[in-house]
Amino acid sequence: MRVDDTDIQFDVTGDGEPMLLIHGSNLADGLRPLASALRRHAPWLTPVRYHRRGMGGSTGRDGKPWQGEPVSVERHAADALALLDALGLPSAHIVGYSYGGTVAIEAALAAPGRVRSLILVEPTLREVPAASLFMQEIAPVMDRYGAGDMAGAVTASLTALDAEHWREPLATIGPDAFDQAVRDGEFFYRAERPSLEDWTFSAQRAAAVRAPVLSVLGTRSGAFFEEGRELIHQRFPHCADADIPGANHLLYLQAPETIAGEVARFLRP
Template identity: 60%
Template sequence: MSTAHVNDIEIEHEVIGQGEPLLLIHGSNLATGLAPLAAALAVEGPSHEVVRYHRRGMAGTGGRGWPISVQQQAADALGLLDALGLPSTHVLGYSYGAVIALETALSAPGRVRSLALLEPILTEVPGAQAFMAGMEPVMSLYAAGDMAGAASTTFAGLGGPDWRKLLATAGPDAYDLAVRDTELFYRAEAPSLTTWTLDPTRAAAVRTPLLSVIGTHSGPFFKESRQLLHQRFARCTDADIPGATHLLHLQAPELIASAVADFLQRLSPPKQTS
């Protein structure tokens, strides 16, 4: 991967294809998690320049410390756009990365052409308490210093017995990186995530279209989060991924890429004919 100097750190990133830019923001502790989706988007949306990067402190990107706020993550995303000479871009985010994508749009609405959000963690919805309660086994392992146990329990709960095969699609070192970055997520990032809210006044300034993507087996929490997106954004449309859970980006990258490509295609002006 290449590196770019952003906000006093070096950010690892890769650029695939040419055309309208599409920035991908990965989730909590799996820095390489969007690699399969980036590859699928290169096939489904060949007219786009797909930019995938590793967030602050993750994988080989610098800035490993704490705390790291949602606002800092958004500033890094915007700084990467500056470093790459991109005045504006489409933005796709997954899980915690989808919250960062939202904050990026709220912070600089003129720089985000559209949002594609894969199951953002919106802790203000009613189902958040039950969702967080379900994370208690993971949190207990993290508190005990068992980062491998916390990561494995998370992935097994979401991906079932074949979770290791799913993670392997994100690269041979995906699991090892996830274990290493588990502490960073829970210690440095999670506190800001649990206090961040989708402020209606700030959201009203965002006029760009939004695509909400969820797995049909992901549970009520993410359905409630989708409902909140529809309340905050007038131009919100939906895409459901059959049989997928919160690991939808690894379970069905091709289906997601197709849905995102269709969404972006509808936003493109019709080609002029001579």
């Protein structure tokens, strides 16, 4: 579907309350297992899963393959809202994971009246104190991206999160999941990461968001994401929490059923 100046690939399952799922930095189909789990745990919801511009089956500007231009958090948030427009949806629940969580926050700040609820699964928030240490820890991964070793960078990042078991949950996305992670990871590194450093979580704009907010956090995800939750609570004092036992930043693959259950409990009519 043409959305503003790009062609967006999307999938809609069901005919209930719309829930827009915004994926993370390196897997356009990464939230497919969660969307399926949501249909089981919350059948009154209709997951709307899409590929962000330049990733997966979506194009870059003017319907062409990505040409190297930077893509900002604000641009992605505008795409998400424009997709709702194209689907004839005045509002939706919004779920965002990692970088997609940052995009989800920006969409809520830009159009608070269009958000029925905001589900934040470990968004990437560079303003927290632990960000500098986190960036030091992932520096070897970034170095591999910079050297053009995209497969090595993806392998290193997944291994750092779950040294022995990442292949099995990754396979739940599909047989080409690793190749997709390599392609989409390169796009994140070259197009999205630079502008992420310029985005700020505005307290003034956040004050306008009245929708229910849920912070989803793995109990093994570490200080960067724990401090991210603290910042979410500062910006959205009405925020509720859901902890995913034994999970880390791969929680969207490790525990989609548990996450879906927590979302269902949070939103149950």
